[in-house]
Amino acid sequence: MDRRDFVRMGLAAGGAATLGRAEGALPTAKAASSILDAGILQQQEQMAANKLTSHSLTSQYLARIGSIDKSGPRINSIIEINPEALKIAREMDRERLLRKLRGPLHGIPVLLKDNIATADRMSTSAGSLALAGIRAARDAHIVAQLRAAGAVIIGKTNLSEWANMRSTHSVSGWSARGGLTRNPYSLDRNCSGSSSGSGAAVAAGLATLAVGTETDGSIVSPASICGVVGIKPTMGLLSRSGIIPIAHSQDTAGPMARSVTDAALMLAAMSGVDANDAATQASAGRIGDYAAALQTNSLQGKRLGVARNFFGTNDDLDNAIEKALAVLKAQGAELVDVTVPNTDKYSSSEFEVLLHEFKSDLAAYLQDYAPNAPVKNMADIIAFNKQHHKQEMPYFGQEHLESAESKGGLDSKEYLEALANNRRYSRDEGIDQVMKEHKLDALVAPTGGPAWLTDFINGDHYGGSFSSPAAVAGYPHITVPAGYVHGLPVGLSFVGGAYSEAALIGMAYAFEQATRHRRAPQFPASVSLAVR
Numbered sequence: 163m164d165r166r167d168f169v170r171m172g173l174a175a176g177g178a179a180t181l182g183r184a185e186g187a188l189p190t191a192k193a194a195s196s197i198l199d200a201g202i203l204q205q206q207e208q209m210a211a212n213k214l215t216s217h218s219l220t221s222q223y224l225a226r227i228g229s230i231d232k233s234g235p236r237i238n239s240i241i242e243i244n245p246e247a248l249k250i251a252r253e254m255d256r257e258r259l260l261r262k263l264r265g266p267l268h269g270i271p272v273l274l275k276d277n278i279a280t281a282d283r284m285s286t287s288a289g290s291l292a293l294a295g296i297r298a299a300r301d302a303h304i305v306a307q308l309r310a311a312g313a314v315i316i317g318k319t320n321l322s323e324w325a326n327m328r329s330t331h332s333v334s335g336w337s338a339r340g341g342l343t344r345n346p347y348s349l350d351r352n353c354s355g356s357s358s359g360s361g362a363a364v365a366a367g368l369a370t371l372a373v374g375t376e377t378d379g380s381i382v383s384p385a386s387i388c389g390v391v392g393i394k395p396t397m398g399l400l401s402r403s404g405i406i407p408i409a410h411s412q413d414t415a416g417p418m419a420r421s422v423t424d425a426a427l428m429l430a431a432m433s434g435v436d437a438n439d440a441a442t443q444a445s446a447g448r449i450g451d452y453a454a455a456l457q458t459n460s461l462q463g464k465r466l467g468v469a470r471n472f473f474g475t476n477d478d479l480d481n482a483i484e485k486a487l488a489v490l491k492a493q494g495a496e497l498v499d500v501t502v503p504n505t506d507k508y509s510s511s512e513f514e515v516l517l518h519e520f521k522s523d524l525a526a527y528l529q530d531y532a533p534n535a536p537v538k539n540m541a542d543i544i545a546f547n548k549q550h551h552k553q554e555m556p557y558f559g560q561e562h563l564e565s566a567e568s569k570g571g572l573d574s575k576e577y578l579e580a581l582a583n584n585r586r587y588s589r590d591e592g593i594d595q596v597m598k599e600h601k602l603d604a605l606v607a608p609t610g611g612p613a614w615l616t617d618f619i620n621g622d623h624y625g626g627s628f629s630s631p632a633a634v635a636g637y638p639h640i641t642v643p644a645g646y647v648h649g650l651p652v653g654l655s656f657v658g659g660a661y662s663e664a665a666l667i668g669m670a671y672a673f674e675q676a677t678r679h680r681r682a683p684q685f686p687a688s689v690s691l692a693v694r
Contacts, residue, residue, distance in 0.1 A: 216269030289337025302404025319359030386653030450664030460668030
């Protein structure tokens with residue numbers, strides 16, 4: 163089967179238009195130093211030419227996990243290997259021989275963050291010992307979508323425990339069950355959170371694709387810091403069913419990949435209406451043709467708002483992003499300096515909403531997906547951590563869990579007012595306002611600062627972030643590698659209105675192809691400050 167035949171297969175899941183209709187949009191697969199560092203298209207071409215099988219590809223990734231993740235530099239991004247991975251890969255190879263191909267993800271190895279339920283022999287624990295060994299009652303909806311698309315789930319990635327919603331002094335990328343994930347671009351530095359393992363694993367070439375989840379920054383921040391592409395979609399484009407929650411008003415899963423192409427194809431596979439998640443009903447008829455969006459001229463004529471109130475935290479970062487802005491302009495975009503308004507008016511109310519929803523949503527998840535777990539609610543988890551404090555709290559406490567437990571229900575005045583405030587100032591008087599006022603196609607800004615030194619004494623110390631406006635609004639946000647600061651990756655963000663993923667993917671792809679900033683990590687123990 164040649165590439166044209168493969169292209170005509172179309173996307174297998176998510177209701178997107180077929181790749182056959184978007185054939186001209188797909189890039190030609192580029193050579194990679196290793197098939198393990200390659201993307202979906204090159205791996206599929208090798209399998210179509212009978213030079214590669216899903217079983218051999220999966221076996222090579224598992225061997226690389228052993229040599230890089232569990233020994234050697236010890237990235238420690240994988241919390242558990244799927245014992246059925248090779249069996250699934252063999253089945254995908256059998257279907258290929260029968261010409262029963264499901265789409266671009268057929269036989270492609272994928273890693274899932276360990277807060278995404280899988281009805282198999284793996285745990286779904288959010289990194290907590292309280293859920294270690296607990297198998298989910300059924301697959302999360304997005305997992306079912308990936309399986310239907312032919313993906314090979316090869317394991318779970320480590321994360322910041324409880325998706326970084328545990329302590330005021332947390333260390334991102336650490337969980338009691340998984341330990342600390344280290345940054346492949348500088349082993350003494352942090353991967354950010356909470357999708358730390360997913361970002362590090364994709365960057366290190368431990369799978370073709372990974373899934374992260376985000377409430378505020380947990381996809382785009384580790385993607386930026388680990389030098390990969392991350393897409394936080396519109397809230398409700400992907401189902402939340404079967405994902406250990408923080409807050410239903412902001413939670414979403416999203417793809418993390420080494421290229422915009424791979425992230426776009428994965429997003430299409432995971433998208434789709436879920437009868438068990440009411441928020442997905444609004445996506446019916448609004449799922450974009452993400453493959454067709456992969457055009458190198460997508461920046462031509464676009465009017466982009468440069469969110470200047472998210473600059474100024476790091477001079478070297480600003481210099482890297484100014485160079486990225488010059489590329490956008492050279493590719494035909496019109497740049498307009500803007501200020502995203504009212505970003506200071508929902509920081510406290512956002513956290514109020516998260517605390518209220520965390521308490522309620524977590525109890526509902528445990529009842530539905532983990533009925534056999536020894537913990538049933540937030541109070542049980544707090545008690546478990548106290549009982550196992552040496553294992554669970556050697557570095558930091560559980561202040562956020564305790565704060566969440568103290569909150570009332572979702573009918574409380576405090577919660578409802580905070581939620582209304584969030585929506586007003588992040589949407590109507592936030593992103594929507596600035597985009598309408600300046601007639602913008604998207605907002606751009608630095609995703610965040612370069613990776614910081616991991617510090618178990620003082621906790622995390624972020625260097626700025628552009629995540630909150632889109633996170634609180636529930637709008638899409640894409641980050642793409644935009645250069646390096648002292649050898650550490652930094653990302654450029656594209657943010658738009660609800661369901662503007664296809665347009666953002668096109669712009670991100672055009673920027674990526676014009677710059678090709680991403681380079682594979684070399685796992686240094688540290689970085690040299692002499693390198694700018």
